[in-house]
Amino acid sequence: MPTAPAGTLYRGREGMWSWVAHRVTGVLIFFFLLVHVLDTALVRVSPEAYNAAIGTYQTPIMGLGEAGLVAAIVFHAFNGIRILLVDFWAKGPKYQKVMLWVVVGLFVVTMAGFLPRHLMNVFGGGH
Amino acid sequence: MAHGTAAVAKLDSPRSPYVRRKTTRGNYELYSWVFMRASGVVLIVLIFGHLFVNLMVGDGVHAIDFGFVGGKWANPLWQVWDLLMLWLAMIHGTNGVRTIINDYATRDLTRGILKGLLLLAFAVVVVLGTLVIFTFDPCPPDAPAELLASFCTA
Ligand code: HEM
Ligand code: HEM
Numbered sequence: 001m002p003t004a005p006a007g008t009l010y011r012g013r014e015g016m017w018s019w020v021a022h023r024v025t026g027v028l029i030f031f032f033l034l035v036h037v038l039d040t041a042l043v044r045v046s047p048e049a050y051n052a053a054i055g056t057y058q059t060p061i062m063g064l065g066e067a068g069l070v071a072a073i074v075f076h077a078f079n080g081i082r083i084l085l086v087d088f089w090a091k092g093p094k095y096q097k098v099m100l101w102v103v104v105g106l107f108v109v110t111m112a113g114f115l116p117r118h119l120m121n122v123f124g125g126g127h
Numbered sequence: 128m129a130h131g132t133a134a135v136a137k138l139d140s141p142r143s144p145y146v147r148r149k150t151t152r153g154n155y156e157l158y159s160w161v162f163m164r165a166s167g168v169v170l171i172v173l174i175f176g177h178l179f180v181n182l183m184v185g186d187g188v189h190a191i192d193f194g195f196v197g198g199k200w201a202n203p204l205w206q207v208w209d210l211l212m213l214w215l216a217m218i219h220g221t222n223g224v225r226t227i228i229n230d231y232a233t234r235d236l237t238r239g240i241l242k243g244l245l246l247l248a249f250a251v252v253v254v255l256g257t258l259v260i261f262t263f264d265p266c267p268p269d270a271p272a273e274l275l276a277s278f279c280t281a
Binding site for chain 1: 164167168170171174175178182183186187188189191192193194196213216217220221223224227248252255256258259262263267270271274275
């Protein structure tokens with residue numbers, strides 16, 4: 001196995017940072033999913049056990065965590081499409097930077113649709 | 128026919144055409160590259176749908192309890208939806224983390240251990256999640272009725 005590469009062509013700027021963000025969000029979602037399947041499995045234990053676990057998802061702190069998770073997924077998903085376009089669309093590599101800003105724009109729009117509603121559910125009384 | 132073959136063989140000797148080096152490790156990395164892209168497209172639909180129904184409709188997270196899950200999994204559509212989402216997300220995520228381990232864990236032993244743990248986590252979660260979807264009983268007989276989906280008492 002070689003050690004850390006000394007100088008690569010692919011350093012800094014949009015290309016690298018979007019790759020870092022894609023990687024970090026991917027790992028984050030993966031670990032969430034491991035826990036998520038375990039907590040959902042409590043439906044096989046008893047209704048009380050499941051409700052107690054899911055009750056912790058309904059607190060304000062977890063509500064913010066859910067917002068972060070959704071943000072991670074929305075970025076990973078939209079940037080995933082960008083990766084697809086870079087790989088399969090002839091002009092993809094040429095427009096990779098522009099497409100990153102399109103991803104960021106779509107991200108902002110999607111979160112603007114999601115956040116108010118979710119935060120109202122989390123902080124707006126509920127049960 | 129025989130004549131033609133002989134002619135080709137003759138051309139071969141001075142300048143044999145480019146022959147691709149035979150891969151020694153199979154095409155696993157190629158298939159995994161394709162799979163990451165194909166599964167990604169399907170996962171967008173599955174996960175966005177999941178998040179929309181569970182977080183945006185009605186009271187969002189506040190509506191989720193045992194009865195909510197009972198109501199959803201009474202419908203085969205959501206059973207298949209969740210099953211596909213479970214398998215695709217787990218294979219996609221596991222394969223992605225495998226790449227990351229390959230990138231950063233340079234010692235053979237460390238890499239082996241991390242990949243072993245990853246495979247174990249994958250197997251446990253996929254088997255457990257699949258069993259949960261198919262063995263789930265929305266109306267356990269000894270549970271208080273107010274915790275269950277409405278169709279249990281009907
Ligand atoms: C905060 C956001 C989330 C909430 C509140 C939530 C809630 C739930 C609930 C209530 C269930 C039970 C069945 C159903 O409703 O379909 C479930 C199952 C499931 N969720 Fe989520 N979920 C969230 C995010 C995610 C994400 C991001 C993923 C994928 C990466 C995911 C993957 C799954 C899977 C695979 C199952 C089936 C589990 C099994 O087979 O036992 N969920 N989720
Ligand atoms: C929402 C739909 C999703 C899309 C469109 C998507 C798309 C992609 C794409 C195109 C790649 C690139 C792989 C490469 O560069 O060869 C990737 C990597 C990855 N994805 Fe996803 N993905 C999605 C959901 C998920 C989920 C649910 C998880 C976690 C369970 C996940 C975890 C990862 C990881 C860990 C990587 C590896 C990152 C790296 O190697 O730097 N993704 N994804």
